[in-house]
Amino acid sequence: MAVISTDKNPEALTLTLIAEFDAGVERVWQLFEDPRQLERWWGPPTWPATFYKHDFVPGGRAGYYxxxxxxxxxxGWWQFTSLEPPRELQFNDGFADSDGNPTGELGVSHATVTLEPVGGRTRMTILSTFESEEQLEQMMQMGMEEGLKEAVGQIDRILAEHANA
Known part of the structure; x- marks a missing residue:
């Protein structure tokens, strides 16, 4: 399992997930950059994602279900607020209606994904920041922490396929 730890911090209004992969930073970056690879792991196995929009530039939006x-x-929707290939991406994240328009339901969270080389591997840190403790708790009750662990747990398989190709 690639996931090393998760940490929910109600005082800081954050959820942090740390994972490591047997691949270089540039290769792991592609898992976010390429929507076909992203949708293979974003979402737990029982709730797979489909990205129908993926404008991977600062200010760009992604739409998915x-x-x-x-x-x-x-x-759901993302708005990319910062991209520093291949080391860091940041995006706002929220729920959307079936046309991809933000609903405002459960507010907006902010994700910072950091990729760093660690002894020939890549460490991925996903830091999700919430607007309030209530929002954090609602997302935890919906299964966000477990779902994120399951989603990231699918990455090793994707990386192994490309390593053997």
């Missing part, structure tokens, strides 16, 4: 086991669709 995750499809549950019963066919239910949960729509």
């Amino acid at each position: 995750m499809t549950g086991p019963d066919g239910e669709k949960a729509h």
Whole structure:
């Protein structure tokens, strides 16, 4: 399992996930840069993602939906606020309606993804920051922490496929 740890900090209004992968930073960056690779792991295995928009530039937007086991669709959006290839990306994240418009439901969170080389491997840190303790708790109750661990846990398989190609 690639995930090393998760830490929920209600005082700081954050959830931090740390994972390590047997691949270089540039290769791991591609998992965010390429929407076809991103949708193979963003979302837990039972709620796979489909990215129908992915404007991977500062100020650009991504639109996606995750499809549950019963066919239910949960729509979301990202707005990229900062990209520093291949080391860091930041984006605002929220729920959307079926047309991709932000709903404001449960507010907006902010993610900072940092990639750093560690002894021939890459350490990925995902820091999610919330607007309030209530929002953080609502997201935890929805299964965000476990879902993120399951999602990131799918990355090793994708990296192994490309390493053997």
